[in-house]
Amino acid sequence: MELNITSYCRIKNKSIFVNGKELSIPKEDVPSYFFADVYKQLEINYPKFHKMDNLSKLGIIATEAALKENDFLRRNSLEETAILLANKASSLDTDRNYQNTINNKDQYLPSPAIFVYTLPNIVIGEIAIKHKITGENAFFVCDSFDAQLLVNQAQISLTQQGTTAAICGWVDYDNGMADALIYLVEKASDSIKNINFNPLNEAILNQFYK
Amino acid sequence: MEIFTSYHNIISPLGFTTKENHSALLKDQLGVKPHNLGKLNECFCLSVIDEQKINDAYGKIKNAILFTKLEKLSILSIQDVLIQSGISLSDPKTLLIYSTTKGNIDLLDNSVKHSFPMERTYLPVMANAIGKYFNATNKPLVLSNACISGLLAIITAQRMIKAGPYDNIIVCGGDLVTEFTVSGFKSFNALSTEPCMPFDAKRKGINLGEAVSTILITKNKLAPTSMKIVSGASANDANHISGPSRTGDGLFKAVSQTLQGNKLKIDTINAHGTATPYNDEMESIAFERVGLTDSPVNSLKGYYGHTLGAAGVLETVLTIEAAHQNQLIKSGGYSEKGVSGNIQIINKHETRNIQTFLKTASGFGGCNAAALFVK
Amino acid sequence: MDALIEKLKGQIIEQLNLAEVKPGDIKPDAPLFGDGLGLDSIDALELIVLLEKHYGIKIQNPADGKKIFESVRSMAQFIKDQGKS
Incomplete structure (x- = not known):
């Protein structure tokens, strides 16, 4: 099956590129400030954003950037759009923060608002909630960016009845380092023939990720 | 295949x-x-x-x-x-x-x-x-x-x-x-x-x-207890990161997708059944919405608790073993129905011819999954 | 009491990461849940953590939270009643 990438966003530490072009964002020292600046610049206007952990913030801004000025969500059914993500550190960065709330017997304050983010697929949930996307979900964890896995899983997912498009990619946040590549996958059709798209394959993903 | x-x-x-x-x-x-x-x-x-x-x-x-x-x-x-x-x-x-x-x-x-x-x-x-x-x-x-x-x-x-x-x-x-x-x-x-x-x-x-x-x-039917995995699907509630959808939307969608195109009678359902007030209620509503009002339902969490990443495998394995022996296993810890959906909860171990079963799961992040198994 | 209410507003904004909310946006008698601040069930649990962290108050029965967290004023009143302000 021929699958295409109709838009993508790459975030590496404090730089963000949308379809290959860098967005000009002040380079803050702290990644969470950088995320907040991107949030402002993209005019995301979603107060819940500030409650998210860094992994979810990263996933949300990369997805918003890829979706911006792209009719992906209008071209495709929200019910038939899958969200398939992968990373290396799972939710470990937030896991460590949560562990700090229970390490000390005298300051034993387990926080439900942190605990809920100690699962990597919460970022999928946040993207799904923001756009009412109810399709299939999967979160994989692997050693390093794995283009082969990502291509294979998108192929398998879009072969299923009831899945016609997908938001896919890599979203990793660990020890203050942000690393994401989010891209929108659609089948070849008349509705995308007038836009710039790339075929979904390992070489393209590795090139976008570089 | x-x-x-x-x-x-x-x-x-x-x-x-x-x-x-x-x-x-x-x-x-x-x-x-x-x-x-x-x-x-x-x-x-x-x-x-x-x-x-x-x-x-x-x-x-x-x-x-x-x-x-x-x-x-x-x-x-x-x-x-x-x-x-x-x-x-x-x-x-x-x-x-x-x-x-x-x-x-x-x-x-x-x-x-x-x-x-x-x-x-x-x-x-x-x-x-x-x-x-x-x-x-x-x-x-x-x-x-x-x-x-x-x-x-x-x-x-x-x-x-x-x-x-x-x-x-x-x-x-x-x-x-x-x-x-x-x-x-x-x-x-x-x-x-x-x-x-x-x-x-x-x-x-x-x-x-x-x-x-x-x-x-x-690919190969190797074991005496082998069952065919007919289909499976996942879906998201797109509602809340920790609370399940009150109307069971995501689970309804995952189960509907799994059963689509199948005329098979579902002999039993091994549900997620965590024993939180909202989760179990949500599941009962979703099963009724799909029309699974006659299929006996159990949860095994009354025996094992919620084993998180192991749960889906452990519960599928036990339901396969029970199906092989044509048994319904009592839903652990259950005595009086406390959900509003019209579903039949298994209240004692029972011998019953079992050819098919549905396994479901739901979790944080609004995720739901279902799969259909046939002897 | 007013000073406690103002202090609480800041603590709520901080604890719940309400980055786009200013203390002035929170009216002392307005309901915390439902419309307005857009708080949800996790926020309700997080307010229990706030009371323990800043005031050393442990809420044993979470069902009590509903009354305590009605508004900032009811929270302040509760803290005062506990003799922790």
Whole structure:
């Protein structure tokens, strides 16, 4: 099956590129400030954003950037759009923060608002909630960016009845380092023939990720 | 192409093989017991594997000292399935999928002394250590999707074998009971101090449990208990990251998608059934919406508690074993119906001809999954 | 009491990461849940953590939270009643 990438966003530490072009964002020292600046610049206007952990913030801004000025969500059914993500550190960065709330017997304050983010697929949930996307979900964890896995899983997912498009990619946040590549996958059709798209394959993903 | 379940294993407080676990259920034994864990200073019902039993079993592992508790339990479970099936992970056509929510999270606890590098808290590093023990040719794949991880791993394995190039996929699901998860669920007021009671009117919340369960998914109908994996699907509620949809939208969608195009009668449903007020209510509504009002439903969490990343595998394995023996297993902890959906909850062990079953799961992040199995 | 209410507003904004909310946006008698601040079930649990962290008050029965967290004023009143202000 021929699958295409109709838009993508790459975030590496404090730089963000949308379809290959860098967005000009002040380079803050702290990644969470950088995320907040991107949030402002993209005019995301979603107060819940500030409650998210860094992994979810990263996933949300990369997805918003890829979706911006792209009719992906209008071209495709929200019910038939899958969200398939992968990373290396799972939710470990937030896991460590949560562990700090229970390490000390005298300051034993387990926080439900942190605990809920100690699962990597919460970022999928946040993207799904923001756009009412109810399709299939999967979160994989692997050693390093794995283009082969990502291509294979998108192929398998879009072969299923009831899945016609997908938001896919890599979203990793660990020890203050942000690393994401989010891209929108659609089948070849008349509705995308007038836009710039790339075929979904390992070489393209590795090139976008570089 | 038809894809089948094959040999399987369960390691839990109720036994170290599927057979031991299955017969414990028929004797109404519970894995969940009151425990006072770490700095919590409060007793909760948890299902914890006896330390002595683990140590005895560790004798079967080469260089056991090199592995964490979860890795050792996983190695024992996978080893059992490899021996039963005669399949090897060094075969390039065989893959290991590891399903977990928290992996070696116990290594983060600074009050517990250990000699493992912190690198081992990364799920792929843990899975690679397990793979290496079995000289796996392919790098294990980790799936971590909250409480649907185990079932989603089985669905993913079925699809990956269909797509090629693998002939066999070993799906292993595992999670431990740790202060991390217990304190977290406590902060959500989700824990019960008594054995949990899924679907019951008096249910007060979940018990957490630890277990590792392994099942071989394959092209070949190898084992006597093999069942065909007909279909499976996942769906998101797109509603809330921790609370289930009140109307069961995501579960309804996952089950509808799974049953689409099938005229099969569903002989039994093994539900998620965590024993929180909202989850069980949501499931009953979703099953009624799909029209599954006559299929007997159970949850096994009354016996094992919620085993997180292991749950989907463990519960599928036990339902396969029961189906093979044509049994319905009583929904653990259930006596009086406490959900509004029109569903039939299994209130005693019973002999019944079982040809098909539906397995479902739902979890944080709004995720839901369902799969259909046929003899 | 007013000083406690003002202090609480800041603590709520901080604890719940309400980055786009200013203390002036929170009316002392307005309901905290439902419309307005857009708080949800996790926020309700997090307010229990706030009381323990800043005031050393442990809420044993989470069902009590509903009354305590009606508004900032009811929270302040509760803290005062506990003799912790």
